[in-house]
Amino acid sequence: MGSIFRRPSNSSFALFCQAQAFPVPITRWYKYIEGTTRKQAVVLNDRVKQVSGTLIIKDAVVDDSGKYLCVVNNSVGGESVETVLTVTAPLAAKIEPRTQTVDFGRPAVFTCKFSGNPIKTVSWTKDGKSLGHSDAVLRIESVKKEDKGMYQCFIRNDQESAQASAELKLGGRFLPQILPFDFGSDTIFAKDMVTSSCTVNKGDFPIDIYWKFNERRIASEGGITISRTNQRMSVLTIESVLLPMIFPFDFGEDPVDTLDTVSINCVVSKGDLPIKIVWLMDGERISSNDGITISKMGPKMSTLYIESILILPFEFGEEPLDESDMATVQCAITKGDLPVTFNWLFKGAELPPDESIVMSKNGQRISVLTIETIRAFHAGFYTCVAINRAGQSNHSSELKVIAPPVINPFHFESEVDSEESVQVTCHVSKGDLPLEIIWKFNNRPLRISSNVEITSIGKRSSSLNIPSVSANHSGVYTCFAKNIAGVRNQSAELFVNVPPKIFPFSFGDEPMNYGDSVSIQCNVPSGDLPIGIRWYFNGATINDPSVVVTNVGKRSKVLTIDSVTGWHAGNYSCEASNKPEVVHFTAELFVNGKV
Incomplete structure (x- = not known):
């Protein structure tokens, strides 16, 4: 299991990695790149040193924080352990600018600049009420009256917090205000004339007044007259209203195949200019950003163009890759309208959760699949599926992995x-x-x-x-x-x-004489320890004080009789016992002049 350390900035401390092994192991320290599973060797210098297996950090800085990995290896194998280090620093915050005056409708930006570690949350309040904003930059696109007030930025962690304040003031410039207008409640018939006035009752001069039709700015042309009566009023007059009429169109009777390209024209045969032409699909409005290209070919014609997707073939390579290598392929779209959605499949199914597999988008037409560290189970077919409104296309490539035993x-x-x-x-x-x-x-x-x-x-x-x-x-x-x-x-x-084995012994071929001294050794050269060694005389335990038994190490006992008598004649047995077995060996003592 790894360890978790918290140390204040500017302090000095050591990260320990103790290991015992033979042969003597080599210790290396690594630090994970933040937000990834990749790691790099710890850079050693005058401030960060390694002594044996211990990593010593002097005058710690916040950038020293992170997850460290200690790897110990020798010729037999290796082990590793992770350590999470957090270098703390007091929290501090300030908002720039401290005060700003912004006119109505203009943008305002406050930036919360902070320092310290760790920083868990960033939050904003206005006049003491939460804004639900957690970014360091607070942007107001168009300032309104209610945006005036005091803004505060708070940064927090589990131990402390810090805050800063700034004020937003309103400038003296006022936005124009338009009085509501309409074309009346009665239905307008074709060829009728209609008029309406746009009156600006509030706002600073100068005031620019213009008209839009279906979000497109219009001018005096094609039966439409726009006249400025004074600085605060403009009059729109449509001399003859004529509804537009669309010439019928279709995609043809034959079905369109996947990967085919199709186009069609929408022509307005009648109607007053300007005319805004929009396209709908299944009742919903579409545009060129929805995978379909729409082009205005004139004031009364629009072309819809659908181009299918084409993927540039990619390969992992013909040669198998080794485990622990990195593999990457790029799925690029050479043809097809935007936007494009990319999906990756493995063996025909969704990619399983895997920290070592990273999918990233490079622009709008490229998706990159990266396997940081290859394992045997990564071998197989990977498929890139690209989808837009026109359809989908896919391409597959096999990743071959050389698997170790x-x-x-x-x-x-x-x-x-x-x-x-x-x-x-x-x-x-x-x-x-x-x-x-x-x-x-x-x-x-x-x-x-x-x-x-x-x-x-x-x-x-x-x-x-x-x-x-x-x-x-x-x-x-x-x-x-x-x-x-x-x-x-x-x-x-x-x-x-291993059972005990007794080395053979004897009292000799000739009988002993009365009064002689005799000594014999029971030696057990083999057998698992501990070994119990006992002497017996004629099958019974020896209780004669004239017979002395002496231990010689863990595998031998010596039997000694200083003065032999007739009573000492008989069979002497040595018994050796351990966990597997009990064995015996017997030798007979003959004494001359036995009574």
């Missing part, structure tokens, strides 16, 4: 007695063929002999069999699987229970 874990029985047989199988469940599978014992090549058998099972498995285990077979067995993508290994330790 994956070995299923294996193990021996927890304890195996000597002379039993054992067998384990190393199975490589994943990884590109061909595979080379070898075994090592205690990190040394394992050679096939009468005591160890190695058998290949198909192309992905190897069996290790020991028909009769002994103490020499105890140790770590490692299976190595190698292919073009890399080498992986899996280990298991074998524990062999």
